[in-house]
Structures are given as structure tokens and as C-alpha cells.
Amino acid sequence: MKEQGKIFLGLAVFVLAMAITYGLWTNSSDLGIEAAGTTALFLAFSLCAFIGYYLAFTARRVDSGAGDNPEAEVADDSGELGFFAPHSWQPLSLALGGALAFLGVIFGWWLMFWAAPIIAIGIFGWVFEFYRGENQNQ
Structure with a gap:
């Protein structure tokens, strides 16, 4: 680094x-x-x-x-890098909300009233994804 x-x-x-x-x-x-x-x-x-x-x-x-080590091998960086989510539906809701928001810029700002709740649901769901449901950490 x-x-x-x-x-x-x-x-x-x-x-x-x-x-x-x-x-x-x-x-x-x-x-x-x-x-x-x-x-x-x-x-x-x-x-x-x-x-x-x-x-x-x-x-x-x-x-x-x-x-950072000039003498390092490729295998020196092997191992567990962290936890990555196996799957998530939240990016789809964020994409739909974002698409509606950008369409709001084109067709009218009234579309933001539909886009904002969808984006909020997507962000809230993505942040708290591992606090509830089947992916809940024990």
C-alpha cells in the first residue's frame, strides 16, 4: 500500500x-x-x-x-481476504431507483418522488442485509 x-x-x-x-x-x-x-x-x-x-x-x-516487498512471491498474498456477500437483491433496487432518478432529470422532477423511496429501501436493505433473514450472522 x-x-x-x-x-x-x-x-x-x-x-x-x-x-x-x-x-x-x-x-x-x-x-x-x-x-x-x-x-x-x-x-x-x-x-x-x-x-x-x-x-x-x-x-x-x-x-x-x-x-510492498520487492522480494515477495505471488503466493505470499494468498489466504483469506475477507467476507464477501454470496448474493444480494439490493443492487437491483438501487439500479431501478437510480434509473428512475435519472429519468426524473429528463422527464420531470416529479419522478424523484417515486425514485427516492426505492433508493432508500435499497440502501437500507443493503446496509442491514446481514442483520436479518437467512444471512443473519450468529
Whole structure:
């Protein structure tokens, strides 16, 4: 995780340099600064910096994995990675609610009144999926 943090922080520095260069380059023309591209590059910088900081911050608190050891083998990372849900119907309700919400942007905001409860049910069901029913943890 340390190496991944360094990669993202290095990418953030590069994108920041490109954003400044792009902003200055487009500002030197007669048309003025090109706001959309410059803004997008600065947002990309902030995203890379955010991810790089998170990975570097987390790497100090967890054990180093095989990815941080240059002498590691592929088999060194084997083993149990965690618990993953076997199946879930909740993403389907979230997809239907999200589709209705996006259709609400196109056809009318009144569709949000139908989409919001479906999305809320999907989120609530997904969060509390393992607290009830056949998948309840003992």
C-alpha cells in the first residue's frame, strides 16, 4: 500500500504541473483562460492527492503486504481476504431507483418522488442485509 500511495502522490504532482501549464498556456491566447479543462485538471489533481494521502495514511496503520516487498512471491498474498456477500437483491433496487432518478432529470422532477423511496429501501436493505433473514450472522 505504501508504493500505491507514492504512485498516486507522484501522479498528483504531475497532474498539478499539467494543470498549471494548461491554465497558463490557454490564458496566453486571445480567447482567455479555458475554464472547463483547467477546472477538470485541478479536480483530477485533488482526486489523485486525496487517494494518495489515504493510501499513505492507511499504510502506516496496517501490516505491509506482499506488494510492498520487492522480494515477495505471488503466493505470499494468498489466504483469506475477507467476507464477501454470496448474493444480494439490493443492487437491483438501487439500479431501478437510480434509473428512475435519472429519468426524473429528463422527464420531470416529479419522478424523484417515486425514485427516492426505492433508493432508500435499497440502501437500507443493503446496509442491514446481514442483520436479518437467512444471512443473519450468529
